């Protein structure tokens with residue numbers, strides 16, 4: 001069996017701060033990390049590999065050359081193969097073009113039984129890439145997966161809902177997107193780190209995955225970010241005065257003014 005995990009290198013958004021004077025983002029020194037949900041996706045793949053001898057786990061990313069660092073990190077955790085889709089033609093992609101490229105890369109990898117992705121990347125935050133990749137490959141998709149049981153060609157998953165979960169049975173091949181409640185990602189091992197640097201990473205450009213430059217990157221993106229800005233800081237808080245009843249009445253009227261009630 002072969003499992004493929006889509007992983008993305010993202011800036012650690014916990015480390016991004018806002019300059020209180022200029023109101024702009026301070027990006028200097030912000031480290032790049034493996035997207036947290038993708039670590040859960042990889043852990044799920046590795047746990048299935050642990051229980052099913054003969055299983056291989058591949059990790060695939062689309063990004064600049066430095067994104068190989070996250071592939072090595074995944075290999076140090078236990079992934080067997082790494083694929084980097086890297087080409088200027090892939091740049092400026094929205095989720096539509098990103099998923100076209102990732103799907104083309106997966107086709108090139110060959111027969112895959114389970115594809116995992118994270119629910120969401122902490123930088124783009126759209127949660128669209130996983131389902132779009134599944135659609136392009138014509139595969140069933142289950143999102144928000146918080147538990148996976150694998151049994152031969154059948155997978156039973158729990159899909160997280162706001163007030164509970166659904167139990168869904170899905171056949172392979174399929175795509176599952178992981179949430180953080182799925183598991184606790186393992187650490188890289190010392191042996192794994194050494195071993196990760198002995199493995200090859202396959203790098204593909206648009207020709208390698210049979211994509212015309214007009215069908216990927218900015219050229220194939222129906223949306224374009226035309227402005228981005230830092231949200232204004234919250235205004236000063238206000239302490240209400242008066243008796244408990246007066247304060248409650250003021251609070252309710254404020255909520256009504258803002259159409260919150």
Ligand SMILES: Cc1cc2nc3c(=O)[nH]c(=O)nc-3n(C[C@H](O)[C@H](O)[C@H](O)COP(=O)(O)OP(=O)(O)OC[C@H]3O[C@@H](n4cnc5c(N)ncnc54)[C@H](O)[C@@H]3O)c2cc1C
Pocket residue numbers: 006007008035037038060061062063091092093094095096098102116117118119120121122123124125126127128129130221223224225
């Ligand atoms: C230079 C640049 C220009 C951009 N321009 C635009 C634009 O004009 N319009 C616009 O809408 N967006 C733009 N984007 C953002 C871009 O659309 C997203 O970064 C990308 O499509 C992924 O979406 P997301 O981060 O919301 O991922 P999500 O959909 O939240 O990610 C879900 C999961 O999909 C997988 N995944 C996501 N991205 C990758 C990847 N690259 N490789 C492997 N797996 C992945 C991961 O498993 C991830 O957990 C731009 C980004 C860059 C870097």
